[in-house]
Amino acid sequence: AGQLRVPRLTRLGPPPAEAPGPDLAAGTVLVTGATGLLGRLVARRLVTRHDVRHLLLVSRSGADAPGVAALVDDLAGLGATARVAACDVTDRDALALLVDELPADQPLTGVVHAAGVLDDGVLPALTPERFDAVLRPKVDAAWHLHELTEKLDLAAFVLFSSAAGLFGGPGQANHAAANCFLDALAQHRRDRGLPALSLAWGPWVNDTGDGRTGHVDEARMNRGGFVPLGADEGMDLFSEALRFAEPVVVPVNLDLALIGRHGPAAVPPVLRSLVRPATTGAVRAAERDPAEALRETLAATAEADRDQVLSDLVRTHAAAVLGYASIRSIDAERGFVELGFDSLTAVEFRNRLNAATGLRLPSTLIYDRPTTAALVEYLRGALLAERSTSALTVLGELNKLEHAMRAVASADTDRAAVGARLRELLSLWTYTESGADSAADEGASLESASAEEIFSLLDEEFGSA
Structure with missing residues (x-):
């Protein structure tokens, strides 16, 4: 209607007291991806909090998945009967058969679609096959479930989406696209008067136990202000979200102070109704050009010590990208690939060094200069070769001038x-x-x-x- 609209997240208050949530106890709840971590948590939560007594737990591996027998026994001890079925959720006929086989006295009353796979990679590496591998268990399965249940009297139709569909995610173009579809499907069902809720989850805790701060993707999201959810916290949010009327809810733990620390320009547009930017003085400090600061530091450093400055710079960014707590974990003589870099983290590392140095470094940087020592030598040549201290100062001023000219x-x-x-x-x-x-x-x-x-x-x- 001629109105400009932009997406903005807003904080949800407590759900209305008169909104107890869907009644799922009268029949069977189907859970896809049920033998995975989230599927198991959901199955237990449905029984302990939502009084579900009949579960249809669906996954590709079914009863052959490790720990499934113990899960079924646990649920039985809680008073619920769980049937485990091996089914490819992308196969519409197979899903239809599972729904049709439910006994008349245990009709389908709810669906929780938690199935999904990840196949991250930089965009040129994401072939159609790699998109299919991610979209089929999310998108195709969700659409099959929608079509197979739209005539049924469901109390809940819950889709496990991801915040990657709202914020984007490095190397996750396929994952983000799949989850955008789930959010749109929830809105489509609500527009038709059908129950639907898409939960765009933030990251969950993933303790690798190998001395790092967490999974690489989690470390990246932590730097962006996303704090991983614990199992109990996540399931409490699941139960609470079922009581809201919105088709899309974002259960995510955000460090809003961290996100706002670098000033308004650094705040993702979708969060601008939530984040209070840092004060003017803090913004000025954060907005200082890091490349200019590096050149000033090098200019003021004795020539014999400049390599150490550059080595600390390289190892700081390498540790941050890989999720290590300290640069001491980055041996200057070990290869970057040996330290754990892949094509995705290599690009992030290159981008961080571009911003820190003001250079235009190639995407093949860690393969061309495979160790910290080799990269330091390259950076020294690019930053200092045939340049006097006074020339470095001029370059710093030109960098500031460029920012002003672009405005x-x-x-x-x-x-x-x-x-x-x-x-x-x-x-x-x-x-x-x-x-x-x-x-x-x-x-x-x-x-x-x-x-x-x-x-x-x-x-x-x-x-x-």
């Missing part, structure tokens, strides 16, 4: 004056480098150069920030 509107009437002044400065710089004769020739061509040509020449001379 100038294209229609600003003073752009021509800026272009003229840049031509004068570049002519002066060329004169001091090459002498008056060669500078005079080049200065003549600069008089007729466009602003785009000037920026291109600046980029060639000094590199892009």
Whole structure:
């Protein structure tokens, strides 16, 4: 209707007291992905909190999955009967058979679709087959369940989605797309008067027990302000979410202070109604160009100690990407691949070093320079070769100038004056480098150069920030 709309998350208060949640006790609840970690937690929660007495637990491995017999015994001890079925949830006919076989006195009253797989990778590596592997158990299975149950009198139809569909996730284009579909399906069902709830989960605790701070993906999300959920906390949120009327609920633990620490520009748009940005002084400190700070540090450091500065820089970012608690875990002589890097973490590492150094490093960086020592040598050459301390200072000022120039509107009437002044400065710089004769020739061509040509020449001379 001519209105601009943007997505924003808002905090949900306590559910209404008159909203007890769906009544699932009258029949059978079908749980997909039931032999996985989340599926087992859901099965127990349905019995202990929601009085479910009949469960149909579905997974590809079925009763052959490790620990399933113990799970069934535990549920029986809690007063529930659990039938375990091996079924490929992407097979519509197989799912239809399971639903049809339910006894008349135990009709299907609820569905919890928790099945899913991950196959992360940088976008060029995500082939159609790798998209299919992730989308089929999420998307195809959800659509089959929707079609097979839309005529039934369900009390709940719950989809386990992911916050990756809202925030994106490095290397998770396939996963994000699959979960966006689940969120949309929940809205589609609600629009048709059918029960539906999509839970866009944040990360869960995953203690690897190998001395790291957690799984690499968890470490990355922690840096972004996502705090992993514990099992009990997650299941409490599951039970609470069932009482809300919204089709999509986001059970996620966010460190809003951490997210707002770097100023308004760093806050994801979807969170701007929740996050209070840092104070002006903190923002100024956070927004200081790290590449400029690095050049100033190198300029003030004795030549013999510069490699240590760069080594600390490299190992700090390597430890952060890999989820290690300290740079002491990063041996400067060990290969990056040996330390645990893959194609995805290599790209994140390269991006972090780009921001820290102001350089444009290749995506193959850790393969071209496979150890910290080799990378330090490369960075030293790129940052310091044939550059005096005074030149480093000028480069830092140019980096700040570029940020200011990018903020100038294209229609600003003073752009021509800026272009003229840049031509004068570049002519002066060329004169001091090459002498008056060669500078005079080049200065003549600069008089007729466009602003785009000037920026291109600046980029060639000094590199892009």
